[in-house]
Amino acid sequence: MLEVIKPGLETSIQDWPGRQGYLKCGFPWSGPMDHWSFRLANVLVGNAPGAAGLECQFIGPTLRFQRDGVFALTGADMQAKLDGVPVPAWESIAAKAGQTLEMTFAKVGARAYLAIAGGFDNEVFFGSRATFHKGGLGGMQGHAIKAGQVLPVAAGQGVAGRRVKPSARPVFVTDKRWQVEVCAGPNDDWIDEAGQQRFLSTAWKLSSKSDRGGFRLEGPEWTFTERAYNKPPEHGSDPANIVDHGYPLGAINLAGQTPIILVNDWPDGGGFINPYTVPTCAFWKLGQSKPGETYQFVQLSVEDAQAEARRITALCAESSIE
Amino acid sequence: MAHEVELQTAGNMWKVLVKPGDAVKAGDTLFIMEVMKMEVPHEAPADGVVAAVNISEGEEGLDAGFVAVVID
Numbered sequence: 001m002l003e004v005i006k007p008g009l010e011t012s013i014q015d016w017p018g019r020q021g022y023l024k025c026g027f028p029w030s031g032p033m034d035h036w037s038f039r040l041a042n043v044l045v046g047n048a049p050g051a052a053g054l055e056c057q058f059i060g061p062t063l064r065f066q067r068d069g070v071f072a073l074t075g076a077d078m079q080a081k082l083d084g085v086p087v088p089a090w091e092s093i094a095a096k097a098g099q100t101l102e103m104t105f106a107k108v109g110a111r112a113y114l115a116i117a118g119g120f121d122n123e124v125f126f127g128s129r130a131t132f133h134k135g136g137l138g139g140m141q142g143h144a145i146k147a148g149q150v151l152p153v154a155a156g157q158g159v160a161g162r163r164v165k166p167s168a169r170p171v172f173v174t175d176k177r178w179q180v181e182v183c184a185g186p187n188d189d190w191i192d193e194a195g196q197q198r199f200l201s202t203a204w205k206l207s208s209k210s211d212r213g214g215f216r217l218e219g220p221e222w223t224f225t226e227r228a229y230n231k232p233p234e235h236g237s238d239p240a241n242i243v244d245h246g247y248p249l250g251a252i253n254l255a256g257q258t259p260i261i262l263v264n265d266w267p268d269g270g271g272f273i274n275p276y277t278v279p280t281c282a283f284w285k286l287g288q289s290k291p292g293e294t295y296q297f298v299q300l301s302v303e304d305a306q307a308e309a310r311r312i313t314a315l316c317a318e319s320s321i322e
Numbered sequence: 323m324a325h326e327v328e329l330q331t332a333g334n335m336w337k338v339l340v341k342p343g344d345a346v347k348a349g350d351t352l353f354i355m356e357v358m359k360m361e362v363p364h365e366a367p368a369d370g371v372v373a374a375v376n377i378s379e380g381e382e383g384l385d386a387g388f389v390a391v392v393i394d
Binding site for chain 2: 009010058059104105106107110208209210211291292
């Protein structure tokens, strides 16, 4: 019941936690990159936190309501207007049939999330409605939304005027410099002491050659320990080569000398080492950063990363609404 | 009346298709940005003559809202 007038930039339907359980079929999880903002949008409109919503990147869509509905926008500020009147983010809003929601470029942050009471009701594919663009599956016929499509929405009862408490919202940087958590491993022992210190002391620049599969980083050269050179031939010839293994979500995958953070639509295996891993509690920062911005990595333990993920999940709940 | 064409997104300048003095029609593509492996064409909002081009191919780290082209 939402008609697409302008699709925006590869706007896609996502749900959380996405298409889990099918890595063996080659399907990554997909889902929203900033799952903190995404879940709060759903909570605002009375949906389950993981219900299907829209991920808008850099340039938002223009959508027309074909029936009355309650929606909410969170994440990046895309200067949304409903029939020409600015509408606030982080708040549930009632739209009437025939009204048009217009979003433009992301002013602060990179990805905005639109949830609508009832949730999007596109076809469930292998347990999820999330779009996996490269695989051409999930979402709307496997792809980003297109002009002229009507996005199906399930019946739902939303209440307008609900707001997310400021203390429960993620805070996006405005100086282009992000501090991003990392956990060491699985292959940190392939990087020498100088290389590890260099990794943690560098402001890595996010390359424009990035997408929902990988975030490419620009920075200094890497140096390795003895085991990167003195290894059986099946590991391959480059110091960063290792016998093929699984890649965890968030792995900082070292492709020769180029680190690539493996994000939501990631390749799940290959023959490069993964010296560090960005835990899911930091993914909202990846989702809200733009090419040219920098990441300063801050190492923490797996236990602390898990505690932070639990803290965020606890915030994506009714107790955060005022 | 002059029309200012602003960058619709942060990103890099991939192709610039016009130069000052060029006559353009509404809907003509003026330049194409590249962000996260996606192309973002920017079109002329009206017929006119290109008065200024404030961007060049290969520029990186541009911000949304920057006035890239002016059409008189």
